[in-house]
Structures are given as structure tokens and as C-alpha cells.
Amino acid sequence: MALIVQKYGGTSMGNPERIKNVARRVLETQSAGHKVVTVVSAMSGVTDSLIKLARDVTAKPAGREMDMLLATGEQTSIALLAMALQNLGAKAVSLTGAQAGIVTDGVHTKAKIFNITPKQIHAHLDGGAIVIVAGFQGQTAAGEITTLGRGGSDLTAIALTAALKADKCEIYTDVDGVYTCDPRVVPDACKVDSICYEEMLEMASSGSKVMQSRSVEFANKFNVLFEVRSSFNHNQGTIVKTESPGMEDVVIRGVSIERNQAKVTLAGVPDQPGVAAKIFNALATDNVVVDVIVQTAPVDGRTDISFTTNKDELERADAALQVVAKNIGARGITQKAGVAKLSVVGIGMRSHSGVAAKLFDLLAAGGFNIQMISTSEIKIAVILDEDTIAEAAQAVHAGFGLAGDK
């Protein structure tokens, strides 16, 4: 008898029929002889409706009240799933984050889990019940309701897996697992059987929407093995785990693309210590999230600094930079939306040379102009015209031999 933690996202819980489907899957697992703890998200659309209600009442909702409001979404889901399971004759009990013993800090809307005291979960499991826990939420030691921010339900599942010392963690979603590239962009993309945390993190931060980086980091930290799989079929998913021997034999695990990027260049920036700090502090102060940063080698005591950001943040970035550009004596600011990022990811890169050269060759052969380059130990990212990004992804995916024989 294993203890299995399952997590079902908002799409899987999207309506009463889907909730019944989830109930059948959860019961199957218990009937196979396992103890089951199920973490669920709010029904898809519910969180957005709640946010809209809040916005209709105030432009700036306080974090504490936002958490009070949003926590109702998951609470609704757990009650409905418990009912659906009971309707199938199963013994099931729902627990809010607070009742499940999930204690967080007091940073509303993006709280961090302090610790989990799963006394009630254990008691209900020992009583033979399927335990359904509200994802995305917890409470402070003082009893205030908190939420964990984006990707919070995945985090709940992974943290519970660690706290309960569960044997397995299954993250159910609306895709079959992690693919070598988005199948809507590259039709012959393949599902990846297993991937290590570092690769998963790079994929996540490169636009692969399967999971938020934060949950993967947490899993990495506590060494929680988990499987990403679909709640709509019974296919094997992708195992996400610590690096194991042989994994490095695969040079490239996947190709990620991220659209809606914008490129900003400060030209003629004085080549002095502290200048870059001034620029990016100004952006950080105005909450502009910067992705790729590139600085050219200085010529005549001046350099160009470019960075990318989400297209939606371009206006804010520009406003912040107008002031700082004057202060530091830069010659000008240019900006360009309509770019996208293509990343190739793989821990195999560490022991294989020539991956970057091969990527640039493939792009050159296709006539794709590289506008910026950024590399990490296990990732190479390039900025391309957004118009050509799908075509480029197909060429790179094929060039690295990632295509399946589907």
C-alpha cells in the first residue's frame, strides 16, 4: 500500500462532469490499494471571476482581503470533489489549507509555506478516507487565511508529498506531460519520459507553461519526485526527478518558445561601474520583469545595453528608463516589440561541446536572424523575430533530432 498525492488543476475540475471524472480517477487509485491525498485548484474561470468582482469594488484590493476572497475558489472545489466521491460510495473528507495544517508566512497573495502539520490528514487517512485538500492556500500561525500565488496548488501537492513522506506525487493537468516542444508549434514534438529538475526549471522559465518554476524549485530542494500527466486519459506522463546517470546522454531535452517579448536598447551608455545597476534598479523599482540582458563590449568609453521584457511591460519600462537615461548620460533608447525567445534546454550540454554552434548553424541555414543571445550552463536562448518563431522552432527541433515517429 502506497501513499499517493494527486493534484488536479482548474481545467480538470472545470465543471460538475469533470469533477465526477476526477472522482472516478481518485477512487480507482484508492481501489488499487493505495492511500490517496488529492489537492485541487479552483474550477477554471472561478479565480478570474473573483478577481473581477474585487476589481469592480476597488482598484487596489488589499492582499489580506484578496486572500480571503480567492481562498473560496479552492474551498468550493474540495467540497464538490468530496461530494462526487461520496456519490460513488467512497469515504472522502475535504480540508481547507488551514485544516490540513499548512502554515505559511504572512505575505498575503504570495505566501511561503513555513511548515505542514498534517495531523488531521493522517487521522482521516487512517480512518480509510480519501483526503481532499484545498490547493493554493494556507493560514498563518495567527489564523489569517493566505494564498501561495501562481502555481500555488502544485506547490501544495509537492509540499504535502514531502511532509507526508508520500511514495508518489502525480500532477494532473490538461496536457500529457512535458513535450520536446509545444505540439501546437511543432506537430511532431514528443512527450519526454523523464526530465531532471534543472531542465524542467529552464523549460518553465523559457515559456513552457506546464508548471511554475517555484514548485519545481521546491521539489528540487526537498527531492520530491513527481509525475506530470493528463487527467483526460490514462497515458504515462513525464517523471520529474533528480538527475540520474545516463540523463546527460541526451544533449537537448527540449525547445521552448516564449512569445510577446519586447527588446529595449540603451545606446551609448558610459562604460562606468554602477551604470548597469542604476538601470536595472530603476526597472526593478517599477516592477518591470527583465529576462535576457546583453551588454556589448565598450567602444570609445561607451557601450550598448539591451534587455528583453514582456511586451505588456514595455510602457512601464520606457517610463522608468526616460529618467535614468538622462541621469547616466545615455545617448538614446530604442525599443522593439514583436520579438520572441527560443531556448534549447538540456543537462547534456554540460558535457557536449558545440551545442551553441550547432544551434546558430541551424538558425543561419533557415535564414533566421539572431538579435540577442543568452546562455546558461544548460540552456541557450536566442531572441528572434516573433513572426518567424514557429518556423525556427520546427527547424531547431528537427535539427537536434527531437522529432518523434508519431
Place this chain on the structure above:
Amino acid sequence: MALIVQKYGGTSMGNPERIKNVARRVLETQSAGHKVVTVVSAMSGVTDSLIKLARDVTAKPAGREMDMLLATGEQTSIALLAMALQNLGAKAVSLTGAQAGIVTDGVHTKAKIFNITPKQIHAHLDGGAIVIVAGFQGQTAAGEITTLGRGGSDLTAIALTAALKADKCEIYTDVDGVYTCDPRVVPDACKVDSICYEEMLEMASSGSKVMQSRSVEFANKFNVLFEVRSSFNHNQGTIVKTESPGMEDVVIRGVSIERNQAKVTLAGVPDQPGVAAKIFNALATDNVVVDVIVQTAPVDGRTDISFTTNKDELERADAALQVVAKNIGARGITQKAGVAKLSVVGIGMRSHSGVAAKLFDLLAAGGFNIQMISTSEIKIAVILDEDTIAEAAQAVHAGFGLAGDK
């Protein structure tokens, strides 16, 4: 500086605009120099939507899970009202029933309040905040979420008024207060300035929909004075309080009508001890709520027993009676829907004779046929044809001189 408890119902909280309106009213009260605790219901329609969701998942939702589900309705309301108040610059904090210290028994979906430990409420009030408490809900000593059943938010407000030793309790609703009769039926009905608990109880149990009996009983038990008034205007409402000298001078406080009733008669029932008990035990077992009961004087060792019930319960009543009628040897069952109840209520009846006679005279003069009669110390109720109930109410209302000079 007074401590005032206000309660706003679902219609008052019906949409973001109305929630903002409630926020303005609450803030007005605080700005007038008072401490304010506000109890709110779920936005109108929300509880029904949640019940529908539950029914889509299972025909028989368990009480515990139903409470987990329904409690989200009020939790949504408190968060939104707190935001709306903060948007006006006020200091406000929302508390769930559990956080407000409302401890109940474990009878899910109709829990009773055990006690209230308003430590958090006092702390927030002392800090200058308006405290917003979720109505209708509490938690057991073991931390299970419970709901209080119909009229639960009124009950929360009245119980909090008692526990906080508040100076005033205001129940805001979509009507101006208690009227001498339903103004949709009797256009010249008047608002009653004050009414005693007993009269309010008889009005409530006679079809006046302003408040559930349960909350009035609770207020009576703990001697909580409260005012029923409208959240859509600033008119004085109706004060509900303990009987005071002079109140008996008014013979009839009001006229209530209740439609959708049905009349059932068991004919030729043996006139023996225990027979009535058998009949009404059978009905109680099948959860048929019986209202007026009348038994005729026996003739030749047999009697007729009639009772009224809600039209919707007629089928269940009939099924229950078929068995018991055979057992006790009754001669037959007749039933008739399409009747309604008219009640005149007033504590003045206790010291004024001839009220019943006057009522029967008024009805006879109008040609209304009385089908059943039931009396209490402060109420006389008659069953009439439903078709004639509005006309009868107008005649009785006028005959007792209740009409206003509006």
C-alpha cells in the same frame, strides 16, 4: 460612542454597486462616532448557485461538505465589503465565522451556536477597524466548518449583539420594516414603529417573510433589541423588543397571509386515545410540516381530524396517511390544495375580548367562507380559499382600522 451591530442580507449585497452602497452606510455609522460590527450574507443568488453545483455532482450531498461549500458564499461577501470599505479610506477587516469565535454544535447545515468568543472582534474594534463577520457560519470546537441554516445571518447578528453587549442591532433588508400587512396585498398597509418579540414571532410563523422565527426567538431569549430597516433608504424601520407598557393598547398589530397551503381531512377516525398521536407521528417521520390542526367533536364514537400543510408537501403527506388511515380504521382521506391562511396578530388580544367575533363578522360581511379556525393567545388564524385571500386581507385590515393615511 456606541457599539452597533449591522446585518446586511443577500439583496443588499447583490452586486458590486450594492456592496459599495453598503460600505458607504457602514462608514457613515462609524463616522458618526460609533464602533461597527457588520454581519453579511452571501450575495443574492450565490447560495442557490452553490446548491445547484452540489446537486449536479450528487443527489444527496453530505451535510459536512455542504457546509464547506456554502460557507464560501459569505466568505466572498466579507472580503468584498472589506475591500469596498478600504476603497473609501476606512480601516476594515473581514472575519469568517470561525475567526470571529462563533462556536457551534456539530449538526451540519443547521448548527446551533454554543458560544461566541469575540476576542478577535474586540481586538480589531479596539484598533479602530470596522469588523465584517461572515453570517450564517461557525465552526465546531474541533474546527469543522458549520452553517446555521435558514435565517442564519440574522441569527449571527443577534447572537453577536448579545455576546458583544452591543448597544444596538440593525437588521438591514430590502423592506422598510414590519408592515401591518404585505403592501403588495394591502396597498394602504402601514409600517409598524415597534413590535414585541411574541408578535414578531407570530407574524413570522404566519407567512410574514421579514425574518425567520428562530432569530426572533433567540433575540427574545437574550433580550436583544433590534431594528429591521431598509438598506436602500434612510427611513426609520421597525424596532423589535420586549413587551412594554402601552403596547397592549393596540389590539391588532398586523395581518399576515400565507398562500400555497393545502388542507387534509381524515374522516371517521375512531374517537380513542392515541389516534391523533399515530397520525401526526407518521407525518413527522416523513418530515411533513403540519400547521393548523382541528378536530371536530365526536359523533357516534368517530371524529374528523383536519390539518393544513404546505401545498408542496401534500404528496408526501398523502403517502404517509394511506398507511396510518388503514391502521387506525379511518373511513377516508380528503385533501384540497388552493387554500391560504389569514392571521390577525396582536398582544392586545389578551386584554380585549371580542376580537375573534369581530374577525368572523368582517369575513362574513365580505362573503368569505371560513374553512378552519385556529387560535393562540395573541393570534387568530383562519383558512380561506386562496382565490379570495387578498380581498379578505384588505377587508380585515380595513375593518380593524390598520390602514395608514399614506
